[in-house]
Amino acid sequence: MAKASSFEPAANETVIASGVEIKGNLNAEQDVWFDGVITGNLSSQGGVSLGSNARVAGNIKGATVAVAGKVEGNVRADRLLVQAGGQILGDMYTHSLAVGEGALLNGNLRMSEAAKSKNQPTQQSSA
């Protein structure tokens, strides 16, 4: 049986392993690697990576967001990657999207220029 490997977090990263539960809003300045459970919003000025065990009941915001776990909330990102097994049950705001086979998306998708993570989409643009 293959042995699960472990990695050493980089000094300025926020890393939450499986088995850790968070209540409240987590705001990080640098990259976030998340494989736990959070009831609240998760945001970073850098990247956000959700592992396969991650469960997020809240919104996510980051420059680059990669999802291999489950999100029940909205996601805002400049670049959004939903990996196989990843689930997003909420709206997505991004201008670059990649979805792996087997991923589940159930919500509205906005990919216009106004959908960049810095801006709030306020009205629908005319076609």
Add this chain to the structure above:
Amino acid sequence: MYYYIINPAAGKGAIDNIQDKLKSTLHQLKIDGEFAKTLGRGDAARITKRALERGVKTIVAVGGDNTAREIIETLYKGGHHEVALGVIPIGKRNVLASHLGLTSWRQACDVLSVRRLAEFNLIRCNQDVCIYSCGFSPLPISKEGPVEAVETDLDYRVNIDGHYQVSGKASGLAVLNQKFLRNGLSNGLVLQIYPPHPSAPSWWKRLRPWGRQAATEQPAYSQIHANKITIEFSHATQGLLDGKKIISQHYNLSLSEHSLRLITARDIANSTPVN
């Protein structure tokens, strides 16, 4: 002037073998000064106070972590933020010295002569302070009796900056000053949460033909940055503050308002050589 506080018991009397060579090296580097030897636990604090009353501006701990910690506590509690602290590692435990990039007593002497200073805030933990780390683990189980000690985990609840709570089980927790982790980082608290002990022996998992999960990479520990950390455990735990033991169920941690100046070998941001 450099004031050297020597612990003759450090490293099982290591100073006996190197004393003459040490003084000769310091003289050659033109950083010799006054020397004082401690008589026992707590004496480094007394000698430090005496040196500070005389206006000493650079104190050097010649010993291990315990010697350095006594001096650091004295400097902090007395509000002596302008005094610089150097270390010549000869003790059994030299964790602080290794964080400062000091590998031997000879190299430490060279570092003292260059006098590169970096400012480090202390970690306040309840009524105590420490400079580089606080570790939290289950209380040791008595080895007496027929029952063997069993690995236990901690049930913890942590409040981070009053913004969110973190909870779970862990084999141990640690709070460090991130400035020691990597060059370029400023003073700040880092909470590390070590995963709980495995619930079943690895051989049992190998025998199970079902429910095998693909091996996924997990971090060696969780890591969170904060300014203020409050930790609550379900039971009393052992805290280890730079080697000093305390026991409590609740811990309040924050960075000190003022920093301490340490002489370091590392090229840490904001450190400058001082002539």
